[in-house]
Amino acid sequence: MxxxxxxxxxxxxxxxxxxxxxxxxxxxxxxxxxxxxxxxxxxxxxxxxxxxxxxxxxxxxxxxxxxxxxxxxxxxxxxxxxxxxxxxxxxxxxxxxxxxxxxxxxxxxxxxxxxxxxxxxxxxxxxxxxxxxxxxxxxxDTAFHYNMPEHAWRYALPRDVVERYHIRKYGAHGTSHRYIWRTVNEFTGGSTHKLVSCHLGSGASLCAIEDGRCMDTTMGLTPLDGLIMGTRCGTLDPATVFYLYREAGMSIDEIDTMMNKQSGLLAVSGLSSDSRDIRAAEHEGDEKCIMAISMYNYRCAQLIAEMAASMQGMDTIAFTAGTGEGSSEIRYKVCDLLGWLGVKIDPELNEIQSDDARVISAPDSAVKVLVVPTNEELMIALDVEALLS
Incomplete structure (x- = not known):
């Protein structure tokens, strides 16, 4: 079609x-x-x-x-x-x-x-x-996350408020995560059961997928939650909003703009929202960029472990999107931080560039690690075919 x-x-x-x-x-x-x-x-x-x-x-x-x-x-x-x-x-x-x-x-x-x-x-x-x-x-983008377990999507707010304003974890990047599950499952011959899908781009999210079902994801009511991103701050204490409103005299719109468009890697590095620019400056010894990448890798590894906890384990990690596919260095450092879980990267396999799905973990790694180029357009087209044909 x-x-x-x-x-x-x-x-x-x-x-x-x-x-x-x-x-x-x-x-x-x-x-x-x-x-x-x-x-x-x-x-x-x-x-x-x-x-x-x-x-x-x-x-x-x-x-x-x-x-x-x-x-x-x-x-x-x-x-x-x-x-x-x-x-x-x-x-x-x-x-x-x-x-x-x-x-x-x-x-x-x-x-x-x-x-x-x-x-x-x-x-x-x-x-x-x-x-x-x-x-x-x-x-x-939210459909794949719609039926995650209630304990994962519900917030600890009064039920009347939650129900009246439809407040819950909606997530994002669901079409990409769904494609990654489909591709990894085919690539591994159906041997994958507990996958952490890592969509790392300017916007970034993780998804815990057990036998095709989303069990949890890092983005919340909006795409601001979770990982540090190009210009988004990711998870922080929600009282930060109240503090800035009262003590700094910032309006809600100003705080919204700051957290969505002026924060993240851009704010920490003071240089760019593009991880490629920040990594280049990191190699030249720029201390702010060193800290930006360190924070990014730490937060990614921390949340991968959180996603694994939602499934009581993981057998596969898949990296995708601009940074996930393009940065062998970030993949290596994130997985190195997960070494305590038995995750181990093969440095040579990690450096191979390809447009196809590929394994980059070492043979003795407790968790299989892959790089899988995402294809949201194909996933959308397949849905069109299924519904219109």
Whole structure:
């Protein structure tokens, strides 16, 4: 099935047209700075170089119109559209076909992810309007975590507050974690039962997966919780918010912006939110960058152990996403901190670069360690095929 996968943000739109059987990617690209001066579209076909074209994009409708024009040159019939939706809230335990009702639900839960869900709902509506003959599918990032055990998702707050405002651990990156489980399970011939999936990128989360079921994850009500990330602080004492409000005179919006966009690796290093820049400075002896990487590795190892505890053990760890796939050094240091659990990396295997899933643990490691390139677009496309065919 030929599926167009769309990932819409507040001022951006990524897309990929692929076939679910052959896994061939016919075209992919991104529209950036939507509604802002200097907007452009980067587009590539059949694995070729990306051509960047300046084009006026006043809104998402204009961006989609330009993208569909570009896709006509590919000469591939689109048979369905899959939409990545960041927050499925309390409505989506799995992916769902777009209807008037499900689209309204995406908007209803948008306060949990206001920068994403509103834009995603708008794009879904535009696609239905432009191509009413095509089926659309909602694939929420939160769906994979929906049915984790109650003791993992429930917060120790008054029940009336929890129920009235739908407060719980929702998690994120569920589509990626689900793909990692599927790939690792196939790669190991079904011998994996307790997997800790490590999605380490600018945004980062871990997921404990036991025989295909999410048992716990590190992100919470929002993606701010858990690991230290590029610009997000990760877990800290919630009273920090009250303290800054009372003592520093900061507004709730200022604290929100600081914790989501001005913290994390950027704040600790004082240099960059990109771990590659920080690692380069670390090697040159920059003390702030040394501390940033040390904190990152420590927190990652600590939370891997926490995820293992939710399953009463682990037999496999899988690293994925930009940092997880790209940094052999961070993988090595994180696993070295888990040596007390019998985790052991083979240094030579760890340095191999590949686009395929691969084992990097030593033969005598108590836990198998893999690097698995993620493919959220394929996972979304497979859901489209399953629901529309």
């Amino acid at each position: 030929n599926v167009l996968v769309i990932n819409a943000g507040s001022s951006s739109l990524k897309y990929q047209l692929l076939n679910t059987k052959t896994r061939e990617v016919f075209a992919k690209g991104n529209a950036e700075r939507i509604g802002i001066d200097g907007s452009f579209i980067g587009h590539s076909e059949h694995g070729g170089p990306k051509a960047k074209t300046p084009v006026e994009l006043p809104d998402h409708r204009a961006a989609l119109q330009e993208i569909f024009k570009l896709l006509k040159s590919v000469d591939v019939k689109i048979e369905g559209i899959g939409h990545r939706v960041v927050q499925g809230g309390w409505y989506f335990p799995e992916s769902a076909v777009v209807t008037d009702e499900t689209l309204a639900q995406v908007r209803e839960v948008a306060p949990l992810a206001p920068l994403h869900n509103y834009a995603e709902a708008d794009v879904i509506e535009i696609c239905r309007d432009m191509y009413p003959e095509l089926g659309n599918v909602i694939v929420p």
